[in-house]
Amino acid sequence: MEGPKSKFLKVKCADCGNIQTIFDRTNLKISCSVCGATMALPMGGKSDIKGEIVGRVDTDLE
Ligand SMILES: [Zn+2]
Numbered sequence: 613m614e615g616p617k618s619k620f621l622k623v624k625c626a627d628c629g630n631i632q633t634i635f636d637r638t639n640l641k642i643s644c645s646v647c648g649a650t651m652a653l654p655m656g657g658k659s660d661i662k663g664e665i666v667g668r669v670d671t672d673l674e
Contacts, residue, residue: 621659622667623651633669634659 623634630646638659642652652659 620669621661621665622669623661623663624666625649625651626663631666632663634661 627649628647
């Protein structure tokens with residue numbers, strides 16, 4: 613089974629302040645759902661977070 617490697621990050625959009633949950637590994641560009649600004653870019657299988665990380669969400673927790 614997978615270990616506790618993957619996690620979700622709460623990232624605040626630098627442009628509009630929207631807080632969005634982003635997977636810390638992605639192959640896709642993540643855009644803000646409110647204003648469309650880039651919030652994360654794929655970087656070698658991980659996410660290059662462009663906004664401010666304001667928290668983490670452990671996948672083991674609700
Ligand atoms: Zn935004």
